[in-house]
Amino acid sequence: MTKKNSIHINSKVSDVDWLNSIQKKRISNYFGERIIDYLLNFPINIFDKNVLTDLLSQEHITKIVTVDVKVKNIKDSYNKRLPINILCENRNNQKINIVFFNISRKFIYSKFKIGKIYRITGKLSYFHPFFQIIHPNSYYQEDEIGDNFEEIEPLYNLKRSTIPKNFYRKLIIKTYKYMPLFSPQDWILKDVIKKNKWHSFENSLKNIHFPVESDFTKLEIFRQRLAFDEILANI
Numbered sequence: 001m002t003k004k005n006s007i008h009i010n011s012k013v014s015d016v017d018w019l020n021s022i023q024k025k026r027i028s029n030y031f032g033e034r035i036i037d038y039l040l041n042f043p044i045n046i047f048d049k050n051v052l053t054d055l056l057s058q059e060h061i062t063k064i065v066t067v068d069v070k071v072k073n074i075k076d077s078y079n080k081r082l083p084i085n086i087l088c089e090n091r092n093n094q095k096i097n098i099v100f101f102n103i104s105r106k107f108i109y110s111k112f113k114i115g116k117i118y119r120i121t122g123k124l125s126y127f128h129p130f131f132q133i134i135h136p137n138s139y140y141q142e143d144e145i146g147d148n149f150e151e152i153e154p155l156y157n158l159k160r161s162t163i164p165k166n167f168y169r170k171l172i173i174k175t176y177k178y179m180p181l182f183s184p185q186d187w188i189l190k191d192v193i194k195k196n197k198w199h200s201f202e203n204s205l206k207n208i209h210f211p212v213e214s215d216f217t218k219l220e221i222f223r224q225r226l227a228f229d230e231i232l233a234n235i
Contacts, residue, residue, distance in 0.1 A: 007179050009036040009205075018174065027171070030161040035175060038168075039205060040230060042223050043154035048214035049121045049137075051151050055092050056124065056131050064137070066121040066151070069096055071114050076105050083134075084108050088118075097132040098139070117142040119149055152214050172209050188228065198225040 007016060013028045013035060031038040049066040056067070069088035076084040084105065086098040098120060100108060112118070122136035140148050158165055186193065186201055198204065204222040211219060 007035060007175065009034070009039065009179070011035050013038070016175075018178075019171075023167075026162050030163060035179075038171070039175065039209070040226060041156055042208055042226070043211075043216075043219065044157045045155040046211055046214050046216045046219075047153045047155050049149075049151050049153065053091065056090065056094050056096070058126075060124050061126050061131075063124060064122065065124045065133075066119060067096065068117060068119050068142075069098070070117050071112050073114060074108065074112060076108065086112050088120075095130045097127075097130050098136060099132050099134045101135070111139070113141075119145050152211055154209060154211060176206070176209070188232065193225075196224065197221065198228075201225070201229060 012033055013019070013024050013031075014033070016024065016035070019027070027038055031041060048064075050064055051066040052060065053068075056065075067090050069090050071086055071088050073087040074084065075087060080102065083099045083101045084103065086100075086108070088096050088098060090096055098112075119140045119142070120133055120136045121138045122133035125132050125134065138149075153169065156165065156168055158168055188198075192198075199207065199222065204225040207222045208219060208226065
């Protein structure tokens, strides 16, 4: 595996060697030419995937949940108008079906293997006598969970860009992976930082992108600090 070059917040997007030319162009055109430009894109919400280890119950119906399940069987049909049902059980031996409409059998059989454990996130419903999740938001095989699954995930506004949301989130995670710890000297007066109970620039930036709570309002203190920095830098 090729060693990736380390980067800094002021590095140019064009110098990031794990992005291809199209990705570099899209990022630079939408955010700016430096890494700090896309790191200063603040989340608009937080997606709490609600990992459940207890028994599923009626109170969970219509809510987003995340459950670990073992695939017991796959029930499909050559009639394309009928759904494909992946018959599963959670760790509490409750039956739960993962349902897909209008999707190829080949795709399903390539993604889901009988006997394997998956972490499924989606809206829970009930179709007697089983719980079910129709078209889950995400699904990871057991050995993929550690590198891919985030229980609390920031959501970003990318509607006017050509940048997929999943790609952008992976971009943030990978940037922090290859960016060494940095401690830029705060140039805001210490009295101003103390008065507003702000964190350092470094901590504010990291907490924006890697929140530890699902309460979105808790990010406001970090957003204020970074927004103040951005305005001050432009004066």
